[in-house]
Structure formats: structure tokens, C-alpha cells
Amino acid sequence: MTIRQPIVSVLGHVDHGKTSLLDYIRGTAVWRGEAGHITQHIGATEVPLDHIYKICGPLIGGKKFNVPGLLFIDTPGHHSFTTLRARGGSLADLAILVIDINEGLKPQTIESMNILRKYKTPFVIALNKIDLVQSWVPDPGKPFILNLRKQSEDAVDNFEKKMYATIGRFAQEGYSADRYDRIEDFTRNIALVPVSAKTGEGIPDLLLVLIGLAQRFLEQELSTEEGPGKGTILEVKEEKGLGPTIDVIVYSGSLKKGDMIALGTRSIPLVTKVKAILKPRPLDEIRDPRDKFDSVDEVTAAAGVKLLCQSLEGVMAGGPLRVLKGNKAAILEEIAQETSVNIETADAGVFIKADAIGSLEALAYECAIAKIPIRKYEVGDVSRRDLVEASSYTDELHRAILGFNINILPDAKDIMSNYAAKVFLGDVVYGVLDSYKAWVEEEKRKGEVAKRALVAFPGKIKLLPNCVFRVSKPAIVGVRVLGGRIRTGQTLLDKEGNDIGKIRSIRSGEEAQKEAIAGQEIAVAIEGPTVGRQIEVDDVLWVDILESEVQSITDYDLNTDEKMVLEELVDIKRKKDKFWGM
16 A cells, blocks of 8 residues: 555635746746636646655755655636545545735635535645735745744734734634644644745745645545546547547546546446556646656556547546446446436526536535525536526526536527526626626516506605796696606695696606606696696695505505605595595
8 A cells, every 4th residue: 555645726716826836836837828827727737755855945854754745736716626526525635725915815715715615625725925015025935934034023014914814814714724833733723824926935835734734634545555546537628639638637546558447428427448648747737738748558546647538528527537447337337426416406496507517516505505596407508408498487587597617609699689598607606696696686676666667656746836837738837756756647636635637748858757756856747737726836746546556555665755655645545535545
């Protein structure tokens, strides 16, 4: 039995320096090749123990470790972490949560923490960009703990204010965190390591904490026996000159060229043969190698490799890989179970989709917290069929597709305007849910407005002096809306409950309006009365409401002045019918 290298996933808010941190460790510049300098694909890098000894020399002294190195996984975001599953849990043995010391916890940071908590993945905090702390004097590539002693009192004070602000935010989220050199019990406190991905300061401290935690607490989990390989698919992609390939993390056993393997798909597992195993060199990056891959005959856990196979049709990211040795039927059943998704559904709810099983589960998890019911779920991009189905849902507020880290297929994009379904996409779960919830609130508001338009709402006006533009047929007068609202077509009553006439039109200047609300001064054409007879300047009039509508009106969320006007109208009506409105 040997000890494999631990798998370390790097998470954090966009632009907080995840890839830059790994670039410094391995001496690469992967971030420069990414669109907008934002990670687009999952990467894997093997950092051997000799390299860690070299970087951590001033801190290690003569200490030796059994762990052979670290296998880092760099992801486009926290959501990709959820696709990296193994043994029913997280593929990662450890995680680094990267936080910009100057910005603190952001939405994606909180989501990352929730996911780490869900998978029970131990993690350390890389408090990045300390070189930007006011008055801080960087010492490139050197340990933070040694450089801290050289800093001015102002620099230390500025640094500690920011660090303790971060520690305080972690406490609010239910975590106890402290600077790594102050922690006595690493099982109860999260280690916070100040670093600069730009200058490399603190990188020795970070690597030492990771390798130390792995050796001290994870030795049993890292023990690996010889046997058929098990792995997780990082990505499926077309490589120039190679054709379809899969990037894979082998986390248990061994994988050989020529092995028959089973891979997870969206339906039944795919059985195929390994034609070639391509392994990036140590400190090189699987998604953007500086050197050519080494073609190898065999790899053992833990390793990140690129595979060429006889067929890869239907294979999906996040799916399992198993070497077919032993009970083939049992292995295929195990893969089918791992690729199945068990999400609670309701008879009425929204349609959710995501790029992989893990991220679909993450979206469903957040929907449950937000009390958003789910009617259907699937892995994959939004299709025309999806639009048709979601548009048929009975509840208009459920005619929605919530998509996490996916796109809309061209055939669906061209005809979206023809369907009632609304599509909400994004690579931050909170963003997708917030967009949906904002739309729901706006639709409810519109519905309320539409329902209000069907009934006469309380309204009260006063005829203004020097604003009689026509005395009759119809009478056109300037009025102020004292409370509630008035609309065209409504009947007006005087204080005795007499029918005065009907509002033919409402105008503000040259512009016609359908309604006017409290505080507005407008010109109103009233069919029926004559100024000087039925109505006079300074008269107050009320909108007439049918007795049958009073109860339904009170079901609406009336504001204070609408309630007051309604009470006045009821008093007026009861002058003639003392039981009116009861």
C-alpha cells in the first residue's frame, strides 16, 4: 500500500486570483491565455514533492514528508467543483478558498463555502493580494511569516484590520478561522494563509500548510491499493490533431493503455477502449501545456491525464470512469447509479438545467433553500423541446427554465420569442435565482396592476378654482386627486351619495391618460353635470364602487390613503343604506 498525492481544488470568487496563484506555484502564465483572463476550462497540475521542498526550504529545514506531492485542480468557478465527484462525495481531498484581502467575501465565495460544507471538504483560506495592502513592502517568493517581521507598524496594522474583517465574516457564516501560525487545533479552526499570487509571498506557507495537513490528517484516505482504476471526467473536448478526448483525474488504482473502460453518459454507461494515455509533465498544465504530453502506458492514482478512446459518444463532464475488470455488470450498475440524479420534484414548478450532474444538484440545492419548486431537471443546453415544454406549464410564474453554466442551442435561440417560457442563465447560482425571483416579483406586480384595472378602486378628487374649461356636455374641469386613483369610465358621487356623472377622459397638458393617482393635478371631462348646478368649484367627489366589489377590493394590498377613501365612501353610501358593504 502506498500514499498517493492529495487532490487539491482551488475555489473562489471570480478575479480573486485562483489561476494566478497556481501560475506562480508552477511557473506558468495560463491566465494570460484565457478569454478575458477568466478561467474557461478545468485544469490539473501535478506539483512534485521536490518542487515543494525547493519553495518551502526556509520553513521546512530538514523535515521530510511521505506525501509524494500535490495534484491541483483549477476550476472556472465553484460550480465546476460540484461536477468533480468521487465515491459519492467530492473528488478533492483538500481545497483552497482564495479570497482577495481587499474585497473580502463575495457571492461566489459564499457559494463555494456552502458547497465545501455540503461535501465536508476540508479547506484552507488563501488571503490573496497582500501586496496591495497600504504600506506593505513585498518580499517576492519569501514566506509571509518571515516577511511580516520586517513590516512597519502601519503596514501590520492595515493588514490586520483587513484580515480580522475577513475572520469576522467567516464567524458570521459559522466558521472559526485564524492565521495559520496561531492555530493549535486544525480540526476545529480553518487556517488562513496570507499570500500574494503576484509576488509569490506566502506561497511557501500555503504549500507547507497543505502538505502538512495532508500528511497529518489524510494519510488513511490517501492510502491506495493496486487495482482497477477509478476516475472522474473533468472535460470532454475536441483536440486539434487528436479528435475527441477526455481529461480525467484517476483517483484510485491504475489505468493502462488498452484497458476496457466504462464511462458515464446521460443514458446507459459507454464501454470503450483506451487507445492512448497522455500525461502532462510535472508542473505543466493539462489544459494549456508548455511542453508536449508524455505518452505513457500506465498511470496510477492520483494523476491528471488526457485519454484517447475508441468512442466517446455521449460522455459527459463529471461522469465516472471505471476500468472493466472483475464483475462487469456490477461496475456498470455502479456507474449508472453515480450518473443518476435524485432531485425532489413537484407537480408544479420550474424547469432546471445544468452542464453536469454535480452542478445540477447544486442548483437544485439552492432552489430548495429559496423555496423554488422544481418540476423537471436535466443536464445539457436549452433546446427547442425545452421551450415548448416549459411554455405549456399551467402556472405562468413556473414557465421558466433556470440554467446553470449552460447555453441556448441555436435552434432554440432563433424561436425563443415565439414561446411563453422565460430563460434565466448564469454561472453563479445566486445570480440565476435572483434574476428569476426579480422576474416573478415584476410579473406579480404587473398582474396586480392588471387586476386593479378590472375593478373600480377608491378615488377622491377636488375641483380646483379658476380651472373650469367648459361648464357642460361634458364639463371639463381641473382637479386634484386627493387620495386613491381615478380612471376613465368611472362614475363620481358627491358627499350625499348622489350620482354626478361619468369620467369621459383624463388629460395632463396635451397628453391623455387612462388614470391619475393621489397628488396629481389634471383636467377631467365629466359627462352629465353642469358646473354651477350639480357641481361647484372646491367640491369633493368620490369614485362610485359597486357593493359587490367592496370585499374583493379589501383583498388587495391597499395603501393608507386608499383605505381612508374607501372608508369615506362606505360612510357616504350608508347615508342611504345603513347596511351597505356589510
